[in-house]
Amino acid sequence: MSGVVEWLKGALLELQEYTRLAGATARAAVTRPFYWHDFVEQLDAIGIGSMTVVVLTGLFTGAVLALQSGFTLDQFGARPFVGRLVSASMIKELGPVLTALMLVGRVSSGIAAELGSMAVTDQINALRALGTDPVRKLVVPRVLAGILMTPVLTVVANAVGLIGGWAVSVQNLRVPSGLYWSSVVDGLFMEDVWMGVLKPFFLGFIIVTVGCHVGLRTRGGTAGVGRATTKAVVTASVGVIAMDFFATQLLLSLLF
Amino acid sequence: MDTVPDVLRGPAKGRPGDEPVVVFDDVHLAFDDKVILEGISFQVYPGFTKVFLGASGAGKSTILKLALGLLAPDSGRIWVHGVQIDRMSEQELLSVRDSTGMVFQEGALFDSLTVGENVGFKLYEETDMPLDQVRRRVEEVLGFVDLGEHVDKMPSELSGGQRRRVAIARAMAFKPRLLLYDEPTTGLDPMTALTVDAEIIKLRDLEGVTSVLVTHQLRDAFYIATNAATRTATGHAVSPAARPKVEEADFVMLRDGRIVFEGSADELRASTDPYLREFLS
Numbered sequence: 001m002s003g004v005v006e007w008l009k010g011a012l013l014e015l016q017e018y019t020r021l022a023g024a025t026a027r028a029a030v031t032r033p034f035y036w037h038d039f040v041e042q043l044d045a046i047g048i049g050s051m052t053v054v055v056l057t058g059l060f061t062g063a064v065l066a067l068q069s070g071f072t073l074d075q076f077g078a079r080p081f082v083g084r085l086v087s088a089s090m091i092k093e094l095g096p097v098l099t100a101l102m103l104v105g106r107v108s109s110g111i112a113a114e115l116g117s118m119a120v121t122d123q124i125n126a127l128r129a130l131g132t133d134p135v136r137k138l139v140v141p142r143v144l145a146g147i148l149m150t151p152v153l154t155v156v157a158n159a160v161g162l163i164g165g166w167a168v169s170v171q172n173l174r175v176p177s178g179l180y181w182s183s184v185v186d187g188l189f190m191e192d193v194w195m196g197v198l199k200p201f202f203l204g205f206i207i208v209t210v211g212c213h214v215g216l217r218t219r220g221g222t223a224g225v226g227r228a229t230t231k232a233v234v235t236a237s238v239g240v241i242a243m244d245f246f247a248t249q250l251l252l253s254l255l256f
Numbered sequence: 257m258d259t260v261p262d263v264l265r266g267p268a269k270g271r272p273g274d275e276p277v278v279v280f281d282d283v284h285l286a287f288d289d290k291v292i293l294e295g296i297s298f299q300v301y302p303g304f305t306k307v308f309l310g311a312s313g314a315g316k317s318t319i320l321k322l323a324l325g326l327l328a329p330d331s332g333r334i335w336v337h338g339v340q341i342d343r344m345s346e347q348e349l350l351s352v353r354d355s356t357g358m359v360f361q362e363g364a365l366f367d368s369l370t371v372g373e374n375v376g377f378k379l380y381e382e383t384d385m386p387l388d389q390v391r392r393r394v395e396e397v398l399g400f401v402d403l404g405e406h407v408d409k410m411p412s413e414l415s416g417g418q419r420r421r422v423a424i425a426r427a428m429a430f431k432p433r434l435l436l437y438d439e440p441t442t443g444l445d446p447m448t449a450l451t452v453d454a455e456i457i458k459l460r461d462l463e464g465v466t467s468v469l470v471t472h473q474l475r476d477a478f479y480i481a482t483n484a485a486t487r488t489a490t491g492h493a494v495s496p497a498a499r500p501k502v503e504e505a506d507f508v509m510l511r512d513g514r515i516v517f518e519g520s521a522d523e524l525r526a527s528t529d530p531y532l533r534e535f536l537s
Contacts, residue, residue, distance in 0.1 A: 035381075122364035125326050129358040130378040130426075131350045137381075 018213045021135070025143050025209070028136045035137055042145035046208075047152060050106050054153045055160050057102050061094055062086055062161030066168035070175075079173060083180040084187030086165035091188060091196040095158040097244050100203035103150060104236040108211035111142055112232030115215025116225040124216065139212045143205070150204025151197055158196060191255040195248070202247040203240050210236040274302050275338055277434050277466045278323055283332030283342075285318060285513075292318050294513045296332070302433070303504065305460060305467040307477045309535070310510035316470040317361065319510075320436040323468065324358055325349035337433065357427030361439040363419040365411040365426070371398070372407040375425045383430075397425040401455050417448030424455050428465070435459060437469045441476045453479050454494045461485040461501075462492060474536065481505035481521045509535070 069085040115138060118124050127134050162184055169175040214232040218224050276299040283296040293315045300306045308316045321327045322334060325341050334342040337355055344352065365374050376394040379385050385393075398404045401421040411419055420440055427435055437456060441449035453476050459465045461484050471477050482505075484497035507524045509517035509532060517524065517532055524532065 033382075118366075121362065121367075122360040123366055125321070126358075126360055126364040126366070128326055128346075128350075129324055129353060129356075129360075131353045131382045132378070133346065133350065 014213075017217065018209070021139065021213050021216070022209055024135045025139050025212075028133065028140045029144060033136060035141055038137060038141035039144060042141045043149060045110075046103075046107050046142070046145045047149035050103055050149070050153055051156070053102050053106055054099055054157045057098055058090075058095065058157030058160035059164040061098055061157075062090055062164030062166075063168045065089055065094070065161070066165035067172060070169065070173040080175055080179050081183055081187075082169050082173060082175055083162075083165065083183030086169075087162060087184040087187045088192065090161040090165070091158050092192050093244075095161055096154050096196060096199045096203060097240065099154045099157040100150065100200065100207060100240045100244075101237060103146075103153065103204075103207050104233055104240060107146060108207050108214075108232045108236040109229045111208060111211030112215040112218070113225055113229045115212060116218030116228040119216060119218045120221050120224055134216070139209075139216075142212055143208045146208030147201055147204040150207065151200040154196065154200040194255055195251050198251055199244065199247045202243050206239040206243045207236055210239055276300060276335070277302050277337060278306075278468065279333075279335040280319070280322075281333040281335075283322065283329045283334060285315075285322070285327065285329050291513050293322075293329070296513075296515060298506075298508060298515070298518065300434075300466060300468055300506075301504075302466050303460065303464050305469065305481060305505040307481060307505060307507045308468070308470045308510060309472060309474070309477060309507060311472065311535070314510040315513045316472075316510055317438050320358065320438050320468065320470055323436060324353060324356055354430065355432050356434045356436065357430070357432035358436040359420070359423045359427050359438065359440050361442060363411070363423035365419055365422060367411050369411075370407070371403070371409050371411065371414070371422050374411065374422060375407075375429050377426065378430045393429060397429050398422075400428070400458070401425045402451075415448070417444050417451060420444065420452050421455055424452070424459070428459055428463070431463075432465065434466045434468070437467065437471075439471055439473075440469070441471065441473050446475070449473065449476055450479070452476075453483075454485070456480055457483055457494050458485040458492055462487060477507070478521055481507070 065086045066082055070079055070082045073079050073082055073085070115124070118138075124134050127137060166177065166180050169180045170177050211232050214228050214235065218228040220227070278300040280296050280298050283293055285293040296315075296319065298306065308319060310316050318327065322329055323336060325344060329342050332342065333340060336352060339352055341349060341352055366377065369377070372391075372394050373380070375397055376390045379390040379393060380387075394407065395404060398407055401424055403418060403421055403425065406414060406418065406422075411422065414422065424440070440456065441452050444452065456467060456469065457480055460467050467480075469477065469480065482497055482502050483494050484501050485492050485494050502522075503520055505521060507517070507519060507521060508515055509524070511531060517527060517529065519527075525536070527533070
């Protein structure tokens with residue numbers, strides 16, 4: 001019983017510190033000084049740096065969606081509608097979530113490891129000693145870059161996913177190219193597109209803030225950095241799935 | 257903020273008219289059930305040296321973090337440069353830290369920046385100083401620690417001793433009046449440690465920087481306390497100090513978070529306390 005109480009206390013403490021960091025980040029983002037150079041650096045590191053993994057993920061997800069759904073649709077003689085299924089699945093759900101999960105693996109873990117190493121070697125304290133606020137210098141540029149780049153990467157993943165679906169549809173399923181693309185457009189409503197574009201803002205927030213929170217609270221030397229990296233990936237992955245549910249609920253109530 | 261009350265100025269240790277740079281008044285700190293510091297009180301006067309000795313875990317480094325506002329005490333009061341800092345917010349502390357530098361254990365250099373960028377970090381990031389002036393100041397302080405030719409190297413390309421000297425250069429680049437040293441020579445061979453000691457002495461005697469030093473390296477502590485730096489025709493020299501200068505260095509021995517001794521180098525050597533004798537042997 002006491003173990004459960006201790007676990008609950010620890011979880012509540014983490015939640016409190018996470019909320020505090022999110023509040024401090026929001027305040028620091030709208031007040032001076034703002035470290036533009038670090039912000040641009042993070043746009044490049046998170047956005048351009050993640051492009052390859054996101055493109056590959058999107059491409060193969062779209063391709064496998066077409067492959068799986070094509071054969072299922074065959075049972076109802078509805079193979080020409082494969083584009084509709086690929087676009088609806090990809091843009092509303094799989095694109096945002098799979099892109100976010102890929103970014104968790106690359107960005108959350110990277111941030112946790114980098115900030116964790118800085119924490120255990122006193123570099124965070126050195127920043128504070130030199131009169132620099134670590135939240136402004138390290139957290140704000142990463143959070144803003146993450147929130148901005150996740151939707152961009154999601155759009156790229158969606159586009160590449162549709163192309164992957166098109167390639168499989170044309171090559172394997174023998175669906176005419178024009179029919180595939182008109183089916184893709186037919187399957188989408190404007191609300192779906194908004195959902196696919198807005199949801200990644202929420203997911204991007206989770207990806208970077210969890211990485212920053214876990215990284216800054218790292219203790220215990222290099223072993224601690226290893227633990228922090230694992231913890232960031234696990235927490236952010238669960239956070240992304242949970243946030244996906246709540247953001248979808250919110251957007252459904254707002255858009256439909 | 258309150259100024260330091262007269263009752264806390266301690267014995268007339270400083271030069272006449274000098275205000276203490278650092279004052280700790282009955283400071284207590286515990287992490288959960290573990291007591292780190294218990295009733296710590298001391299003063300440090302301008303240009304003087306305070307050396308904290310003690311076994312690992314005695315609370316030495318914590319004192320430096322409290323003096324810089326990196327930690328807040330559970331109770332007690334702390335003044336730095338006449339400003340009470342123990343209840344300040346992080347934002348208020350950032351300006352107080354403009355006149356205090358810290359050399360961290362192992363240096364804590366930013367490993368993604370060059371030596372020059374490390375040394376000029378505060379000037380580049382937190383001041384409006386023109387870039388050419390920052391570069392000149394960086395070259396000046398790197399020259400002071402004899403590392404001028406390493407300005408474009410990464411910290412990973414330097415030896416342990418060189419990294420500590422870069423850390424000293426970084427801490428002195430913005431001309432602080434108080435420098436806090438956390439185990440500056442730990443892990444260095446004796447000859448390299450002496451070069452770091454010499455930089456600490458030079459900063460204190462040639463630049464007038466007040467020093468608070470945490471170490472368990474007795475040899476270095478006594479060397480810093482009993483030597484002085486002077487300017488010479490060719491630069492500067494470090495040699496044994498005259499008695500009045502030696503008296504400006506105080507030793508404080510911590511044990512389990514409490515002060516068990518405070519006095520000069522001679523008083524420490526002459527102590528008959530069994531714990532001190534064992535520590536000194």
